[in-house]
Each structure stands twice: as C-alpha cells, then as structure tokens.
Amino acid sequence: MKPRKMWTVALLAATVMTSVAACGSGDDKAGGDKIELRFSYWGSDSRQKLTEQVIKKFEEKNPTINVEGDFSDFANYYEKLATKVAANDAPDVMSIEIRGLGEYAGRGALADMAGKVPTTDFDQQALAAGNIDGKQYGIPSGVNAFSMLVNKATIEKAKQQVPDDKSWTWDDWINLAKQISASGTGLTGAEYNYNPAWLQIFAAQRGEKLYDGKKLGVSADTLKAWWGIHQQLIQTKGSPDAAKSSELIAGGVEQSPLGTNTGATGMWWSNQLGGLSKASGQELTLLRMPKTKEATTGGMFLQPSMFYTVGAKSEHPAEAAKFIDFMTNDPDAAAILLSDRGLPINAKVLAAVKDKLPAVDQKTLAFIDEVRSELGPIAAPPKGALQVDDILKRITEEVVFAKTTPDAAAQKFLTEANAAVAG
Template sequence: MKPTKVWTVALLATAVMTAAAGCGGGGGKSGDDKVHLRFSYWGSDSRQKLTEQVIKKFEEKNPTIDVEGDFSNWESYYEKLATKVAANDSPDVISIEIRGLSEYAGRNALADLSGKLPTADLDQQVLTSGQIDGKQYAIPTGVNTFSMLVNATALEKAKQKLPDDKSWTWDDWMNTAKQVTAAGGGMVGAEYNYNPAWLQIFAAQRGEKFYDGNKIGITADTLKAWWAIHQQLIQTKGSADAAKSAELISLGPEQSLLATNAGAMGMWWSNQLNALSKASGQEMTLLRMPKAAGATTTGMFLQPSMFYTASAKSDHAAEAAKFIDFMVNDPDAAAILLSDRGLPTNAKVLAAVKGKLPPVDQKTLTFIGDVKSELSPITAPPKGALQMEDILKRNSEEVVFGKTSPDAGAQKFLTEANAALAG
C-alpha cells in the first residue's frame, strides 16, 4: 500500500481505535513504576538479536527505564508505523530512513531533538542531514555509501582482473560482467537492481539531481540511458534475464547472487558487506561505482544508514532522548551493534570500538575513509520520497520486460514521481 493511502486508511481507523482505548503517546509506566519506552525498527533476524542485546545493556545502565523493541520486517514497517502514528499510538523512539524524514516531520509526528542530547562528537555534515527547516528531527545511526561489491575470486576464475575503480566506466562494468558469464561455471557476471540510490548516482554523473526542490530533477534521457544499462546486461547475458532478476530483487541481499556464490558483482550499501560476506563465505571487495563516459564525479554520496527520531507525542521525551543518546554516543552500544546500522558517526565512539570491528567491517571503514573526500553531502528529500522506490521499480520493470517503450516509461515515471512529490 502506498504511504499516502496508508495515512488515509490509518486516519479513518483512528476514531475506532481511540474509542476502544485511551489516546496517548507510546510511552507509559510498567507494573513496577519504571518508565516504559517503545522503540520501533526494521531489519533482519540478526539485527533483532543485536537490538535486544543493546536494549538489555541500556536497561542495565538505566534501571528506571524499560525499553520494548517494536520490530517489523522491511516490507511492512512503514505501513505499520503510519497506522500507529495516525492512531496517536506512536512508539517513543522511531527508526526512519532519510526518504521518510520529511514525510513524518511534515506531519508533526517527530520531536525537535535540538539540544536534547549531545551531538558535538557526531559528524556534523552527516548530522545536518537529519534537519528539516533548521530543526534537528533525526539523529544518524551511522553512515554508509552505495557501492559496488565484487567477489574477486570469481573474477579471477573467469580470468578477469579486478577493475581500477578510479577510472572504470559502465561499459567496462558491463563488459566484465559479460566475460564472467561467458567463462562458464554457472557464475553470472553481475546483478542489477532498481535502487533509487543507483539512479541518483548515475544522474549526478550526468550533472543532474534526483530531486530538484519538490520536483524530480532527472531528465527522460537520463532515465532511458539508465534503463539501457539494464537492457544491455540482459542482452549480453552479463546478468540474469528480466524474470530472474525481478525475482532476485524481491528476495533481498542474503539471497542475492553474490550471497549465494552465483554472481560476481552487485550494488549494495557498504554496511551490507558484512551480511553478504557471511552469507557467501567469500571475501568481498568494495569498489567505487563505475562512471559515465566523461563524468567528472562518481556521483556517490555519504548517507546515514538510518535515523533515530522521537515521537512528538511521547509522554517521556527526556527518556526517549536518553535512549537515542546511548545508541549513538555510548561505546558499549557501539561494541554490540558495530556496523549493523552503519559505522558510528561519533568519532570518539568509532575510535573506541575500531579495534573490535571484525576484518570485514575494517574493510568498510577503510573504503569509506578512502572515498569520503569524493562523496557528496546528502539532504533529506521532499515529502513523497517514500513512494519513489515503488514507482521506480514498477516503471523500470515495464521497460525492462518490454511492456512499454523507454520513451513512454520515462514520461510515466516522471508523471507519477512528480505527482507523489506534489502530494
């Protein structure tokens, strides 16, 4: 269900829900008079286990506060959250990605956290990405960047060299993928996806913005050139066919070609290196994204993995801020979470846990350090951005499956995307 429809349905249901139970924020008091907080988040089973551990550590340090983890899988997270917020039953602390920040802040669902917790040791450039109209609605959990992950051993078996990621182009990537598949052994050269981050990077290489104020800044020509990469990968067998690729996109990283040792290259967020490496049992290499011919920038950007926010209607604002403070500023929390929510943005915390990071996370840290000067700052996109992945995926599949022409698909995407941003 689209976010706008979720809000409408949730609002209609509010009267029924509030008639059956008293209205109020998510917090309360438990039977032993402790302050009770709810913390909503999404993720995998491994994230849920880590989060339960970090909650336990917080409660040990704050014996007057109980925290209940309100966990959902990614597919249902925002639908459930919108219903709770509309019904005045919001969790006290809410995990939100950057695409949802303007949406929830604009609906007065989030508290301004300015001055509510220490932020001096956080990366200030990253911190500003949690601001809307000068108010600090969100605190970044950690940072990552959308990048190319490569199984170097698979390339070597196919007699292909690890690319020079400072100079390689999309044509180089597609040619390498084609050669890996052609080498046989059941290995597919690359897998593509419809992540808006990839399109944002590709557009930036062509001098365009994904969002230009409250409108889409990408041209139809850029969309068509981006889809042409998908189509060429399929035609040259550098990737799986359209049907198989669509299936893989729906399954997520741990069942991707990279994770199952059936593919050599794929695009993922840098903090997913750990999960992909564990799933595959292989050593993965992080590379810069390929560039369009003649591009002067990689288009890559440093982005918070997600944010911690607090409900504007929480009965326990101080305790909610204290929990967020612990999650981003306490080395004990970082020692448990490590890179699960991105590498810590608190320089002192990162220094404290750096030696505890497993080798794969050390690799991520080194990569981000190497490319950080090349990464563009990121700002929260406008309302409606939560719908963008669905709109992009649906229109991309129509083009890639041959159900519509690239020209018609580009116009349809721009019309739908701009309508979503217009509300």
C-alpha cells in the same frame, strides 16, 4: 502499498482502534515508577538479536526505564508504522530512512531533536541530512555509502580481472558482466536493482540531482540512459533476465548472487558487506561505482544508514532522547551494534571500538576513509519520496519486462513522481 494510500488506510484503521491509545505506552505498566518506551525498527534476525542486547545494556545503565523493541521485517515496516502514527499510538523512538524523514516530519509526526542529544563529535555532514526546514528531526544511527561489491575469487574463476575502480565506466561493468556470464562457469556477472541511490549517483555523474527542492531534478534523457544499463545487462546476459532478477531482489542478501556465490558483482550499501560476506562465506570487496565517460564526479555520497526519531506526541521525550544518546554516543552500545546500523556516527565512539570491529567491518571503514573526500553531501528528499521510490520500482519493472518503452516510461515517471512530491 503506495505511501499515500498507506496513510489513507492507516487513518481508516485508526478509527477502529481504541480511542484512548496513547503514544509511547504512557501507562508505565512495567511496575511502579518505571518509564516505558517503545522503539520501532526493521531488519533481519541478526539485527533483532543485536538490538535486544543493546536494549538490555541500556536498561542496566538506566534502571528506571524499560524499552520494548517493536520489530518488523522491512517489507511491512512502514505500513505498520503509518497505522500506529495515524492511531496516535506511535512508538517513542522510530527508525526512519532518509527517504521517509520528510514524509513523517511533514505530517507533524516527529519532534525537533535540536539540542536534545549531544552531537559535537558526530559527522556534521551526515547530521545535517536529518535537518529539515531548520529542525533536527533525525539523529543518524551511523553512516554508509552505496557501492559496488565484488567477489574477486568469482571474477578470477571466470578468468577476468577486478577492474580499476578509479577509472572504470558503466560500459566496462556491462562488458565485465557479459564476459563472466559467458565464461562457462555457471556464474552471473552482475545483478541490477531499482535502488534510487543508484539513480541518484548516475544522475550526479551527468550533472543532475534526483531531487531539486520539491520537484524532480533528473531529466528524461538520464532516466532513459539509466534504464538502458538495465536493458543491456539483460540483453547481453550479464545479469539474469527480468523475472529472475525481480525474484532475486525480493530475496535480499541471503538469496542474492553475491550471497550465494553464483554472481560476481552487485550494488549494495557498504554496511551490508558483513551480511553478504557471512552469507557467501567468501571475501568480498567494496569498489567505487562505475562512472559515465564524461563524468567529473563519481556521484557517490555518505548517507546516514537510518535515523532515530522521536514521536511528536511521545509522553517521554526526555527518556527517548536519552535512549538515542546511548545508541549513538555510548561505546558500550557501539561495541554491540558495531556496523549493523552503519559505522558509528560519533568519531570518538568509532575510535573507541575500531579495534573491536570484525575484519569485514574494518574493510568497510577503510573503504569509507579512502573515498570520503569524494563523497558528496546528502539532503533529506521532500515529502512524497517514499511514494516516488515505489513509482520508480514499478516503472522500472515495466521497462525491463518490455511492457513499455524508455521514452514513455520517462514521461510517466516524471509526471507521477512530481505529482507525489507536490502533494
């Protein structure tokens, strides 16, 4: 559902909900003087189990506070959250991606967290991404980078070599994928996706921004070149066809070519290395993204995996901040969550749990350390970015399914996307 339509539907739904719905379960129904907090988040079954463990640990340390986990799968998360916010029944603590931070902050749904959570030991560049118009609406849960993941064993099975990620180009990736798919091994060389992070990196390599203030900064030529990569992968059979690719994208980690050992390369967030490795049962490796031939920058960036935010109407903002403080600054929380929500944002906490990280998380940390100096800053996109992502996915599908031309698609995307961020 489109975010603007989502908000409209949410407002309509709110009219039939109880008029006394209160943000944050303010009735403290857990008994006596205990405070009740609700914490909304999305994810997999494994994340839900980890979150339940970390909530239990928080409650042990804070016996006067109970935390109710409000869990959802990602596909339905924002629709459910919008409905609750519109009904004045927002959770006290909400997980929000960077692309949604401006949307919720712009609608007055979030509290300014400046000075409410200790952030001295945070990665300050990542922390700054949660600041909009001088207010700290989001506290990062951790950090990650959008990267290329490869299965070396699969590549070698196809009698190909793992590329040098310091110098490879998009043409190199397309050719490698083509060779792997044509190797007679039954393997697929690559998987593409619609993630705007890929477009953002690609645009940066061409000297452009995805967003330039409150308008799109990416050009029609860059969009056409980006869609050209999708088309070349399909045409050369380096990736599955459009229909199969859309099915795989919807299937997530477990059904991806990398996760099922039927593919060799794919773009994912670095904190997803663990889930993909577990699904595949094989060793996977993080690489830098390919570049355009004339690029002077790799375009990659360090991004908060998600933000913890506090509802503007929460009846317990101090306790909500205390929960976020625990999640980001307490080594006991980090020892449970590890890199599930990105590598810990607090440098001292990361150092305290570093030796406890599983081997796959150690690899993620080593990769981030290796490329950190190459990673550019990131800022929260303007209100409407959630809708822009939906527009990008829809129009990209029209291109790869050959329902429209890249020329027409570029103009359509820029028109619709600029209208979305303009409000």
